[in-house]
Amino acid sequence: MDTSLSETSNHFHYIRLADDIENKILGGIFRAGEKLPSIRKLHDWSGFSITTVYQAYIELEKRGVIETQPKSGFYVRSALPNLLPAPKLKHHKPWPRKVSTHNLINTAIEAMSDPDIINLGCTAPASDLLPHAQLLRIIKSTTQKQTGQWLTRYELPAGSIRLRREIAKRISGVIPNAAEDDIIVTNGCMEAISICLRAVARPGDTILVESPSFHCFLQLIEDQDMLALEIPTDPDTGMDLDSLETVLKTHNVKACILNPNFQNPMGFVMPIERKQRLLQILGPRGIPIIEDNICGELYFDRQAPVTLKSMDAQGMVLHCASFSKTLSPGLRIGWTLPGRFKEQVQRIKINTSISTSSLNQHVIADFLESGAFDRHLRRLRTALKSQLGNTALAIARYFPQNTRITCPKGGLMLWVELDETVDTLEVFQQAMKERIAIIPGIICATTDRFRNCMRISCGSPWNEQLETTIARLGQIVSGLLES
Amino acid sequence: MDTSLSETSNHFHYIRLADDIENKILGGIFRAGEKLPSIRKLHDWSGFSITTVYQAYIELEKRGVIETQPKSGFYVRSALPNLLPAPKLKHHKPWPRKVSTHNLINTAIEAMSDPDIINLGCTAPASDLLPHAQLLRIIKSTTQKQTGQWLTRYELPAGSIRLRREIAKRISGVIPNAAEDDIIVTNGCMEAISICLRAVARPGDTILVESPSFHCFLQLIEDQDMLALEIPTDPDTGMDLDSLETVLKTHNVKACILNPNFQNPMGFVMPIERKQRLLQILGPRGIPIIEDNICGELYFDRQAPVTLKSMDAQGMVLHCASFSKTLSPGLRIGWTLPGRFKEQVQRIKINTSISTSSLNQHVIADFLESGAFDRHLRRLRTALKSQLGNTALAIARYFPQNTRITCPKGGLMLWVELDETVDTLEVFQQAMKERIAIIPGIICATTDRFRNCMRISCGSPWNEQLETTIARLGQIVSGLLES
Numbered sequence: 001m002d003t004s005l006s007e008t009s010n011h012f013h014y015i016r017l018a019d020d021i022e023n024k025i026l027g028g029i030f031r032a033g034e035k036l037p038s039i040r041k042l043h044d045w046s047g048f049s050i051t052t053v054y055q056a057y058i059e060l061e062k063r064g065v066i067e068t069q070p071k072s073g074f075y076v077r078s079a080l081p082n083l084l085p086a087p088k089l090k091h092h093k094p095w096p097r098k099v100s101t102h103n104l105i106n107t108a109i110e111a112m113s114d115p116d117i118i119n120l121g122c123t124a125p126a127s128d129l130l131p132h133a134q135l136l137r138i139i140k141s142t143t144q145k146q147t148g149q150w151l152t153r154y155e156l157p158a159g160s161i162r163l164r165r166e167i168a169k170r171i172s173g174v175i176p177n178a179a180e181d182d183i184i185v186t187n188g189c190m191e192a193i194s195i196c197l198r199a200v201a202r203p204g205d206t207i208l209v210e211s212p213s214f215h216c217f218l219q220l221i222e223d224q225d226m227l228a229l230e231i232p233t234d235p236d237t238g239m240d241l242d243s244l245e246t247v248l249k250t251h252n253v254k255a256c257i258l259n260p261n262f263q264n265p266m267g268f269v270m271p272i273e274r275k276q277r278l279l280q281i282l283g284p285r286g287i288p289i290i291e292d293n294i295c296g297e298l299y300f301d302r303q304a305p306v307t308l309k310s311m312d313a314q315g316m317v318l319h320c321a322s323f324s325k326t327l328s329p330g331l332r333i334g335w336t337l338p339g340r341f342k343e344q345v346q347r348i349k350i351n352t353s354i355s356t357s358s359l360n361q362h363v364i365a366d367f368l369e370s371g372a373f374d375r376h377l378r379r380l381r382t383a384l385k386s387q388l389g390n391t392a393l394a395i396a397r398y399f400p401q402n403t404r405i406t407c408p409k410g411g412l413m414l415w416v417e418l419d420e421t422v423d424t425l426e427v428f429q430q431a432m433k434e435r436i437a438i439i440p441g442i443i444c445a446t447t448d449r450f451r452n453c454m455r456i457s458c459g460s461p462w463n464e465q466l467e468t469t470i471a472r473l474g475q476i477v478s479g480l481l482e483s
Numbered sequence: 484m485d486t487s488l489s490e491t492s493n494h495f496h497y498i499r500l501a502d503d504i505e506n507k508i509l510g511g512i513f514r515a516g517e518k519l520p521s522i523r524k525l526h527d528w529s530g531f532s533i534t535t536v537y538q539a540y541i542e543l544e545k546r547g548v549i550e551t552q553p554k555s556g557f558y559v560r561s562a563l564p565n566l567l568p569a570p571k572l573k574h575h576k577p578w579p580r581k582v583s584t585h586n587l588i589n590t591a592i593e594a595m596s597d598p599d600i601i602n603l604g605c606t607a608p609a610s611d612l613l614p615h616a617q618l619l620r621i622i623k624s625t626t627q628k629q630t631g632q633w634l635t636r637y638e639l640p641a642g643s644i645r646l647r648r649e650i651a652k653r654i655s656g657v658i659p660n661a662a663e664d665d666i667i668v669t670n671g672c673m674e675a676i677s678i679c680l681r682a683v684a685r686p687g688d689t690i691l692v693e694s695p696s697f698h699c700f701l702q703l704i705e706d707q708d709m710l711a712l713e714i715p716t717d718p719d720t721g722m723d724l725d726s727l728e729t730v731l732k733t734h735n736v737k738a739c740i741l742n743p744n745f746q747n748p749m750g751f752v753m754p755i756e757r758k759q760r761l762l763q764i765l766g767p768r769g770i771p772i773i774e775d776n777i778c779g780e781l782y783f784d785r786q787a788p789v790t791l792k793s794m795d796a797q798g799m800v801l802h803c804a805s806f807s808k809t810l811s812p813g814l815r816i817g818w819t820l821p822g823r824f825k826e827q828v829q830r831i832k833i834n835t836s837i838s839t840s841s842l843n844q845h846v847i848a849d850f851l852e853s854g855a856f857d858r859h860l861r862r863l864r865t866a867l868k869s870q871l872g873n874t875a876l877a878i879a880r881y882f883p884q885n886t887r888i889t890c891p892k893g894g895l896m897l898w899v900e901l902d903e904t905v906d907t908l909e910v911f912q913q914a915m916k917e918r919i920a921i922i923p924g925i926i927c928a929t930t931d932r933f934r935n936c937m938r939i940s941c942g943s944p945w946n947e948q949l950e951t952t953i954a955r956l957g958q959i960v961s962g963l964l965e966s
Contacts, residue, residue, distance in 0.1 A: 187839075354815075
C-alpha cells in the first residue's frame with residue numbers, strides 16, 4: 001500500500017483507502033475473483049487503523065466491487081457493476097434474408113485448433129480446466145471385452161443406453177421428466193442442431209434467429225438454402241418479443257433456433273417470463289423451437305437457468321446440448337431431446353452418421369457414473385467467472401472510453417460493442433497478423449449491423465499474456481478510431 | 484470316404500471319386516476355402532490308387548470346384564461357378580420418384596447393434612475378424628500430453644493432419660495423386676456421403692442411383708426432399724449406361740450417388756470400361772458423382788478394383804470411404820476426397836459436426852503407422868472370401884431350386900433373388916420373430932421391383948449356427964412359395 005495514505009489528515013480515511021483499492025482492482029493489481037488482504041494484514045501494511053480498513057472494505061462492498069465470503073474473507077467480485085456500460089438493443093426491421101456468410105468463418109474456425117494462436121475466438125475452456133487426466137484414466141481402463149463390443153459394432157443410432165441414462169439423470173434438474181428414450185446422442189451439439197433443423201424445416205423455409213446469433217446457425221441456414229429472420233435481441237434479456245409478434249403477423253415461419261441461456265455471442269440469460277411468453281407465442285402457431293443449451297451448466301449463480309424444454313408441454317422444443325464446453329470438445333459427444341420430432345430426428349441421424357462412436361460415449365458415461373462431474377463443474381464455474389471478470393476489467397483498462405460490454409452470469413464469452421466507426425473485421429485482420437483470434441460481429445448477422453462489435457472468449461486462466469493481448473487489441477481498436 | 488467307392492468296377496473311378504467329393508462340398512462337409520486331404524491321405528482313406536486320386540482332383544479343378552495353391556495343396560474354391568444362376572438385370576423405365584422408405588429400415592438398423600440377433604442384415608465383419616486387441620493397445624498407450632491435446636481441443640474441421648497423411652498413403656494405389664489436403668475426415672462414410680450430397684444438390688433436385696441401391700442412400704434422398712432417378716443395374720456389371728444416356732436426354736439430373744466396387748446390395752464391381760464410359764457420360768454434362776468405395780479394400784482377387792476418382796481429371800468425383808468395414812465400425816472414422824467441391828464440403832462439415840473426434844482419428848492413425856493394416860486386411864479378405872463361399876453353398880443347399888444369387892469378388896454380402904411370388908418383407912417379418920435379421924429388397928428401391936429379393940451379409944465366420952440359420956431361412960422361403 002502507498003505509505004502516503006497513512007499520512008493524510010483527511011477525516012474520511014476509509015474513503016481514500018477504498019478509492020485506492022478500487023483503483024488497484026481496475027488497474028489489474030488485484031484480479032477478479034482474487035482474495036484481498038485480511039483486515040489485520042492491510043492494517044499492518046497501510047498503517048490505517050483496524051476500524052478504517054474495515055470501513056473501507058464495507059464501502060467497497062457497497063460499491064459492488066468486492067464481496068464477503070463467510071469464514072473466508074473479502075474477494076474482488078468477478079462481475080463488476082457499471083464497469084463499462086452494456087450494449088443496447090439494436091432495433092431493425094426484421095425481414096427474411098438469404099444468408100451469405102463471410103469466408104472468414106473458415107479462417108476463424110481453423111484458428112480454433114491451432115495451438116499457437118492466442119485464441120479469443122474459440123469458446124472452449126483451456127486444456128488445464130478440463131478433466132483430461134481423469135478421462136485418460138477411464139480410457140486406459142478399457143478392457144479387451146469392451147473394445148470387442150464397442151469398436152467392432154455399430155452403436156444404436158440413438159446412442160448408448162448407458163450414456164443416455166446418465167444424461168437423463170444429469171439433466172433432470174433442468175428437464176424434470178427426461179428419460180433415456182427421449183434422448184438421441186450426437187456428434188456434438190452442432191450435429192444435434194443440424195439434424196433437428198433438417199427434421200423440422202426445408203429449403204426455402206424461414207427460420208427465426210436472435211440477432212446477433214451464433215455464426216454457425218447462420219451458416220447452417222445458408223447451406224440448407226433457408227432464410228434467416230433475425231429478431232432484434234436485447235443484450236440483457238434476449239429476443240424482443242413484441243417485435244417477434246409483429247413479424248409473425250406478416251411472415252410465415254417454419255422454426256426457431258435460439259440459445260436462451262448464456263447466449264452466443266452476447267452471454268445473456270433470457271428471463272423466465274420471456275421464455276414463457278416465447279413458448280406462448282410460438283406454441284399455438286406450431287413453430288418448433290430448437291433450443292441450444294450448450295453452456296447451460298456453466299452458470300455463476302447458484303442454479304442452472306431454466307430451459308425452454310422444461311416448460312414445453314407439447315413436445316415442440318428440440319433441446320440440444322453437449323459435453324464440449326464442460327468435459328471435452330475433442331470427444332464430440334452431444335445430445336438432443338427432440339420431443340415430438342423424435343422419429344424424424346432419429347432417421348436423419350442414421351442417414352447423417354449412422355450412429356455415434358461407442359468408445360467416446362462409454363468414456364463419458366464412465367466419467368458421469370464416477371460422480372466426479374459436479375465437483376469438476378464447481379471448479380470450472382469458479383475459474384470461468386474469474387476469467388470473464390478479469391477480461392472485462394482489462395477491456396475497461398485498455399479499450400477506448402466509449403466501449404460497451406456485456407456482463408454475462410455464465411458461459412465463457414463477452415460481447416464488446418465499439419464506437420460506431422470501428423469495423424471489427426479490420427480488428428480481426430490486424431489481430432490475425434499477430435496471431436490473435438477474435439470473432440468479428442459481422443459474421444453474427446446477415447447484415448453489417450454488428451460491424452462495430454466483437455466476441456471475446458474467456459476460456460483461459462488469466463495471465464500476463466492475456467493482459468498483453470487485450471492491451472494490444474485495445475491499441476488496434478484505438479488506432480482504427482483515430483484513423 | 485465311403486468304402487463303397489473302392490469296390491466299384493467302373494473304369495472311370497476318378498470321375499466317381501470327383502463326384503463324391505463335389506457332393507461333399509455342396510453338402511457342406513468340405514467347406515468353402517477349406518484345405519482338402521492330401522493325395523496320399525485320400526489314397527489311404529479311400530483305397531483308390533494315387534493316380535486315381537490325383538486325376539479326381541484335376542477333374543474337380545477343371546470343374547472349377549477346387550483350386551491348387553502352390554506348395555500347399557488343394558482347396559475348395561470360395562466362389563463356386565454356376566452353383567446357382569445369377570440374378571438378371573431387371574429392366575424398368577426410369578423416372579424421378581419421391582422416395583418413401585419403409586419404416587422397417589429403422590427396425591433393421593436397430594437390429595444391427597443387438598448382439599442377440601443373428602445378424603445377416605448388418606454388413607460389418609464379426610468382432611473376431613477385426614483387430615480390436617491391437618486397437619486396444621493403441622488406446623491404452625495414450626499419454627497425458629496427448630489427451631491434453633486431443634480431448635481438450637477441437638480437431639481441424641478437415642481432420643487430423645497425421646491421419647489425412649496416412650489415408651493419402653493408404654489410398655495411393657487406387658487414387659494415385661491423393662494428398663492430405665484433398666481429404667476431409669468424417670464421422671464414417673455415411674457422414675461423408677450426406678455432406679457431399681448436400682454440397683452438390685438441393686431439395687427438389689433429381690439424383691441418379693443404381694437400382695437396387697444402398698437403402699441409406701434412398702433414405703438420405705428422401706430426407707433431403709430430393710428425387711431418386713433409379714437406373715436399371717446389372718447384377719454383374721452395374722448401371723445400364725444405355726438406359727442412363729436415354730434418361731439424360733429427357734431429365735435434368737443434379738448428381739449421381741453410386742457404389743461401383745462391391746456394390747451394396749448386389750456385390751458387383753463395375754468393369755473399368757463401364758466406369759470410363761460413365762465418366763464420359765456424366766462429365767460433359769457437369770453432373771458430380773458421389774462414389775462410395777467403402778468396401779474397396781475387401782477384394783478377393785489380387786488387386787483393388789479401380790476407382791472412378793482415379794480417372795477423374797475434372798474433380799467431379801466426390802470419393803467417400805471409411806474404416807468401418809475394415810477396422811472398426813464403432814470408431815466412426817470415414818473420409819471424402821470431394822475434388823472441386825472441397826470448400827463447400829468443408830463448410831457443411833463444420834455446420835454438421837464442427838470436426839471429428841481427435842482421439843478416434845489418432846487411434847486409427849497409430850494403427851496405420853504401425854504397418855499392421857496390410858497384414859490384417861490379407862487375413863480379413865481370406866476370411867470373407869470363405870464366408871461368402873460357404874453362405875452361397877448353404878443357400879444352394881437349403882433354398883428352393885429357382886433361387887438366384889450373385890457371386891461377388893469382394894465385400895461381405897450376397898444378393899438373393901427368389902421366385903417372383905415370394906415377398907421378402909414376409910421373410911423379414913417371419914425371420915425377425917426368430918431373431919434372424921436380413922435386408923428385404925423392398926427397401927433398396929422406390930418401387931417394389933425387388934420385392935422377391937434380399938440381401939444376406941456374410942460378416943461372420945461360418946459355423947453350425949449360420950448353417951441352421953440359412954436352413955431356417957430356406958424353410959421360411961419354401962413355406963411362402965407353397966402358400
